[in-house]
Structures are given as C-alpha cells and as structure tokens.
Amino acid sequence: MLIYKILLPAEWAAFERAGRFDGSPFDHESGFVHLSSRKQVAATALRVFGDEPELVVVAVDTQAVEESLRWEESRDRGVFPHVYGPLPRSAVVAVHHVAGAAAVDDALPR
Numbered sequence: 100m101l102i103y104k105i106l107l108p109a110e111w112a113a114f115e116r117a118g119r120f121d122g123s124p125f126d127h128e129s130g131f132v133h134l135s136s137r138k139q140v141a142a143t144a145l146r147v148f149g150d151e152p153e154l155v156v157v158a159v160d161t162q163a164v165e166e167s168l169r170w171e172e173s174r175d176r177g178v179f180p181h182v183y184g185p186l187p188r189s190a191v192v193a194v195h196h197v198a199g200a201a202a203v204d205d206a207l208p209r
Contacts, residue, residue: 101158101192102180103140103207104132105148111155111194120186131181134159139179141204148200156195156203163190
C-alpha cells in the first residue's frame, strides 16, 4: 500500500541530500511525520499547502515503514497515517513534482 507525504521543494531537496526526512516544523510540533492516504492527499494539499506554487508529493511504501507507522484518528478528519521517526529515502517509491495543491489529485495514479 502507498501513503503520501507532501513536501515543499526545499524540503524534498534536503530529504534527498540527507537520505531521510526528519519532518517539517509542523511534524516536529506533533511528534510524528504526517502523511495521507490516496483518498486524503488532495484535500490535505488544499488545506495545508493551498498557497504554495510548487509541491513535491512522494509515495511511500507502507511495508518500508511498518515498524514506525501508526494509523491514528485526526481531530475531525478521519484516520491518518503517521510515522514516528525519520522517513527513510529508501521507503519512497515515486516522486511527483506538482504545480500547486489544486493539481495534486490529477498528478497521482489512482
């Protein structure tokens, strides 16, 4: 199964350099790396990244992060995948460069 992490281009560049992603400032505040299912990712992009002109959406193989992955209830938006710990580059199976949040849904395979 695939889950998705939405990144700013600078975050993706740092992720590639480091070979892992330790989280955004929001992830650090929460204590885990926020991800989304395929059904959730477009709404997440619009809600959180609506004003960003460029995004990078990475597809993560859940088997590669299964020991640190938890599906947890969000306040009022359903159950979301969270990774407790760094997200390894080796878990990323696809990278999608997207021209803004409104284009996320069409950029990803169904």
